[in-house]
Amino acid sequence: MPTPLVVSDVAKSFTMHLRDGIKLPVVSGVSFSIKAGECTVLGGPSGAGKSSILKMLYGNYAVDEGQIIVTHEDGLIDLAHASPRTVLAIRRQTIGYVSQFLRTVPRVSALDVVAEPLVERGEERETARGKARTLLAQLNLPEKLWMLPPATFSGGEQQRVNIARGFITEHPILLLDEPTASLDATNRDVVIELIAAKKTAGVALLGIFHDHDVREAVADRIIDVTAFAPGKLAA
Amino acid sequence: MTEEPLLRVSALSKFYGSRVGCDNVSFDLWPGEVLAVVGESGSGKTTLLNCLSTRLLPSSGTASYRMRDGQFRELYRMSEAERRFLMRTDWGFVHQNPADGLRMTVSAGANVGERLMAVGDRHYGKIRATAVDWLSRVEIEQDRIDDEPRAFSGGMRQRLQIARNLVTGPRLVFMDEPTGGLDVSVQARLLDLLRGLVTDLGLAAIVVTHDLAVARLLSQRMMVMKDGRVVESGLTDRVLDDPRAPYTQLLVSSILQV
């Protein structure tokens, strides 16, 4: 089975210049790979660095050491050292990301927020909106909300918009940062179905799920992040 | 995706006597890319913008621009006539104060139409139709077309200035604090409008701002300047979420949370 993403010996720390330059190590020696058609789950307690790893894989956090090799447009690229332009191309074509919170833009409707990643990939706006409607309906977001900007939505509603936005594209790699955190049972099940569909489609998923039931339902493999705690040598 | 950048900037410096305007700035800008230049007043971001838009000549360094024929031209070696032609066809410049970028005593329609007439459009009906179209794209009511911008609100003036700049289909737009001095609600509308136009038209833009929220919303890439030097650059969300340079950390930590 292809491994579209290989992480090897990645380390990350924060240097707090405003606090006399103290250095806060986050993770080190992070090494793993994910496989197409599988959902890999990052496990471990809060503060272990799960989110930081996800953010490094999306280029949102800088990487101090190591490599993140991504299969992108039939080539291999080290995301840890890629130019901003390459990272943007990877985000457009290869790696999708569902964040914990939706960053809203004033005046853009929920429907367009969801459709946007497809439009960026060159899809016709109306086609993209059509797909967005299907997903929002599937996630039980009331239709009367579709044309409204999500800034005033409840946490659960915003999260569903966010999930739809992440799932609408056909990225071969999808990163999920607690997508089900503020969802009710019905919608959690919808997300589980969506993840299953992505697996069938051959997408490599990597996620953080605090909800035990969801984790059980989707995880093919669990990586214990505590193994990457700084100061500890990776086994 | 285009294989070559639109603008290549290399070791650009501008000194005012012994004072530093901007020092040794280098970057490439690609088609369709929005680059935010942030920093506090006096950090050199406006000097950089003025050098790049050839409103100011740098002390040293080069900037080359890929013309529509695909050839790179060294900006500071072009004749003034060529530069000015570039500025009113392939480039736009959105000033912080709309009065600097508009003709306040001619109508909104003529403000939008001027660039068209400057490149040789001589059909009144077509010029007017284009002006009407652009006014609606920047959400100005059609019946204001014959009003002078003096009678417009600040937000409307800024939107008119944007229409005036975009009417010739430029590939590169310079913006100097485009939302400065506007009410928050007016800012949001303008940002949303700019965001839409930039995406729809595939514009490349260099946006100077001290407002990190504006940078986050509009740009994909960001350069942080201090004392004329670039202290940090990279993807906008990377710089804002994981600031590395001491100054960037200070900037990011100074954002007021609502």
Next chain:
Amino acid sequence: MTDIATYNFAYLDEQTKRMIRRAILKGIAIPGYQVPFASREMPMPYGWGTGGVQVTASIIGPDDVLKVIDQGADDTTNAVSIRAFFKKVANVAVTTDTASATIIQTRHRIPEHPLTAGQVLVYQVPIPEPLRFLEPRETETRKMHALEEYGLMHVKLYEDIAKHGRIATTYAYPVKVEGRYVMDPSPTPKFDNPKMHRSPALQLFGAGREKRIYAVPPFTDVVSLDFEDHPFEVQTFDQPCALCAAENVYLDEVILDDHGGHMFVCSDTDHCEKRREEGHRGHLAPEMMEPAQ
């Protein structure tokens, strides 16, 4: 010649005339380009034709025949005074007859009688810069001329159409000279613009206060600016001259009484008189009124 002994010929000193001639020659060499010159104080106020007078003084010779018109008339104060001035300081022959004049100094008209090769038309110009009302900075307007950036000129015409439904500019109507410089033809009615195009006469423009001289050499293209869908048009009058019945000439409105009575007559007085001498009569001509009395 004792009359003029106290002045140099044609009032200006020879150095000044030479300087002005150089400006004129440069102007002729670059049709429509405004040449700066060291305008002198003249014995008349600015706005009364100091620019035109300096140009005339620099080109006039003892054998010239001078005609001076003001708004087409030979007999108004300005025209009479300038004619008298040159008679006194240059002792030249003067005339009101367009055809026999070698130099015609004019304020705001071009004579109706077609000009011929060898004649010189000298315009008095108040504001030589056609871009001035849209762009106040001289540095900028000079740059715009240099770089041929004339979009702004059409902005003015656009505004006219937007406000009035047509190009409402009726005088000082901008022209493009020899396909290069945009020029202000001085505040002549746009009716006269077509007469400038490929005229056999040399046309010189003097702006005394603004210190600019420009020129249109004989047989030079002078094209009025316009839009494809709003082409340049001259004024038309729906009645002929009330005195000489001339059609297709520029008419002035003359108020006859304080009860709203008025008539339209030729602005070119010489032209009107010539026609009446030839026997043409308008409906208000004195000869036509007499039988009724």
